[in-house]
Amino acid sequence: MIFDISKPIVEKLEDPLFKEKEVNVYVLRLDKVHPVVSGNKIYKLQYFLQEVLNGENAEEKYNRTLLTFGGIYSNHLAATAYACKELNIKSIGIVRGQRHPKSTHTLKQCEADGMHLHFVNKLKYQFRDSKGFQEEMIELFGKCLIVPEGGYHPLGAKGASLILDSFSCKKYSHICMATGTATTLAGILAAVPTSKQIISVPVLKNMTDINDRLKYLIPEMEYIDNLQVLNNYYFSGYGKRDDTLFEFMNQCWQKYNLPLDFVYTGKMMYAVIDSIKNDYFKSGSEILCLHTGGLQGNISLPLNTLLY
Ligand SMILES: *Cc1c(COP(=O)(O)O)cnc(C)c1O
Secondary structure (H helix, E strand, O other): OOOOOOOEEEEEEEOOOHHHHHHHHEEHHHHOOOOOOOOOOOHHHHHHHHHHHOOOHHHHHHHOOEEEEEOOOOOHHHHHHHHHHHHHOEEEEEEEEOOOOOOHHHHHHHOOOOOEEEEEOHHHHHHOOHHHHHHHHHHHHHHEEEEEEEOOOHHHHHHHHHHHHHHHOOOOEEEEEEOOOOOOHHHHHHHHHOOOEEEEEOOOOOOOHHHHHHHHHOOOOOOEEEEEEEEOOOOOOOOOOHHHHHHHOOOOHHHHHOOOOOOOHHHHHHHHHHHOOOOOOOOEEEEEEEEEOOOHHHHHOOOOOOOO
């Protein structure tokens, strides 16, 4: 990796439920690989950072500048800002919505890490991937490498595959993860033996285009028959608060000492444990859950919502 992070550890969760159902549950703690750029985001950024620094004619093409997109609580913007600071790359964040006088913890952190923020309204933000929009950005900010929101690009998926380089996934029968753009999912699917079941938990309502996304992200993969999508765990929708979810997250903290975020990993763990209760997993299953980070997002919650 171009960016220095520590090796992620795997923790085993203990619960009478798992004993009763004869399954084992493990968590890959990607949230712990780095204090700031934790989770899956730094992996997805890997090859973009490499391209800005060492790509062919990089200096000329990108002027050591990276531009990307996100919302006001975006884990992706936070990770990008910090990684760019560390690697001495200029970073520009195109933010969906208006600048609020109070800003957010996430955006303050981005600016503290030297990211230049540029706000565009929600209507215009929808066109962020269009040629016209990108030309306008280059006019405003000069030459740069444009990274799609959430690293949604084959290069982002290739970076996500690196997650599997750091530990042996041999013993697991299932690998579970939360899905936003499906970039991490694509990277994992591309890199594991097809004998493993991959479980995706979309955090958005009505995410029906996962197969199209995978075709774009990993065009070299023709058949995927080891993927299962658990579509019913989006709760109140993307980034929305939900008391059932908060209660569950607090239980995970008390039972397993496992801190989760409310946008992604909370929903993923809920889906996995609910599915264990419903006998979705055969006895003998060895279930690995990816803790993809995102804990900084919890700072936006009212005090005392979470016990951690
Ligand atoms: C961004 C994010 C995801 C989703 O990853 P995708 O590659 O966009 O599917 C999952 N978990 C956390 C904590 C994230 O920040």
